[in-house]
């Protein structure tokens with residue numbers, strides 16, 4: 001998730017600002033110019049060919065200095081090959097007029113202060129133990145030896161300069177926007193695979209999403225500090241084990257709330273608050289996930305995955321905590337840190353932790369960047385990065401705060417982390433186990449082309465960054481004789497930018513949705529239902545839409561599924577009155593078969 005978030009509230013407040021602007025604006029009034037350019041480009045189709053010429057003109061717009069459009073992502077800014085699929089017109093306009101309002105994940109700029117007193121600003125392109133490579137605003141790259149660095153921190157200001165429109169007429173600006181909207185993902189490579197249909201049909205009657213929290217218990221989305229700088233969303237939700245009317249909701253800030261529902265309404269109370277210790281900056285940082293011990297009602301243990309800032313580094317941790325005897329709050333006892341790993345950049349630290357049916361704790365860990373995983377973290381079995389890990393929290397091995405389960409696949413291999421269960425992940429933000437079959441389903445956030453969903457088995461290599469979805473991505477870390485397991489399902493940019501893995505529905509056995517895996521996209525808000533057999537996609541439908549960005553899904557003990565909105569509402573999915581693949585829509589099935 002969070003590939004690039006939609007700051008709806010920010011957009012609203014900016015709009016207010018502009019509307020509230022009362023004095024007669026002068027010609028040099030920047031807010032007025034932005035508004036004029038925006039309104040003009042919203043209401044006029046420009047000439048895409050003229051826009052392309054402007055894009056390529058280094059003396060004028062200069063976009064080409066920082067952006068590739070061939071999928072190579074070779075420059076400082078994001079590749080724009082499918083930007084017309086990624087964003088609607090209004091947001092494309094905003095990306096150019098207000099670069100810092102919304103910084104693309106993975107493209108935040110870093111300021112490096114050197115021991116010599118010099119400073120550099122740019123986008124991290126490579127990061128090894130010895131040096132980092134920055135791409136600067138001038139389009140050039142510099143190598144900085146780690147030993148020369150005094151300090152290093154992220155900036156809330158985009159490397160993309162403001163005011164690029166000032167050198168263009170409104171008409172030229174509309175041409176440029178027309179060109180950006182014309183940049184669509186090439187479909188030639190993509191339709192070849194059955195798991196990645198070129199069209200995902202919609203159910204004729206979508207499922208319903210009912211707001212599950214009341215005014216008293218939901219989390220109206222909060223901005224803190226400067227608009228666009230820090231944003232704290234709702235990231236996780238679950239039933240309190242064994243309690244049918246109690247739920248726990250976690251915010252990225254580190255606040256965890258208990259929500260009690262009864263006939264008189266919802267009550268909300270603080271379950272735990274670790275906000276003083278979490279590192280929470282823009283994007284996918286902070287408190288990311290939570291899990292209850294399978295015997296929580298007896299031992300009261302629960303687990304948090306969150307980030308802290310230690311020794312000038314972002315460190316992702318898993319900690320064990322204990323609830324109070326009534327299970328309604330944290331006990332206040334000190335946490336026990338089980339596991340930790342330092343990140344290369346502030347992106348892709350995974351998010352999910354969950355107990356498998358085997359009683360072991362699984363930890364989804366991202367490659368931690370930079371973009372494209374240039375150091376091959378996902379394929380390197382000596383690292384925790386880009387892996388699915390599996391640990392035993394009930395026992396302790398010498399030198400560890402947990403034990404390695406005896407059947408972990410790489411237990412006895414030298415130079416390999418014995419915690420690894422599977423590898424080749426980019427950003428396994430959310431995963432779950434099918435409560436009937438035990439299958440481990442993972443939603444792995446993609447790079448520039450596709451989002452993917454996989455069923456993952458012991459010891460498997462899921463491919464990143466040799467593969468992205470079904471497609472080859474890079475040969476740099478490819479190994480002869482290695483088996484790269486393809487996903488079950490992948491989707492194109494036109495359907496979304498950031499997969500949020502969900503659950504296999506095991507609620508009502510009579511429902512046509514029984515056995516359907518439900519997942520969604522954070523940016524497009526689409527919800528997908530898929531059926532597979534032997535990891536081959538059988539059916540995929542767009543079954544509904546969530547009103548908010550989908551940060552997570554949740555499943556209660558009765559099998560009901562919820563969508564967790566990043567902006568603070570939880571929705572219950574209801575399937576009554578609709579069918580997964582009804583006979584009438586079957587005829588219109590354009591699933592590439």
Ligand code: HEC
Nearest residue numbers: 061063066077078095099102103104107137158159160164
């Ligand atoms: C100095 C380098 C630089 C220049 C020049 C530049 N950009 Fe950017 N651009 C960036 C960076 C870095 C980002 C990512 C950070 C952000 O989202 O602001 C970005 C982001 C974008 C995005 C959002 C992409 C996404 O996937 O979220 C668009 C669209 C864009 N630029 C278009 C343009 C256009 C059009 C021009 C020319 C008028 C241009 N840029 C000039 C560096 C640049």
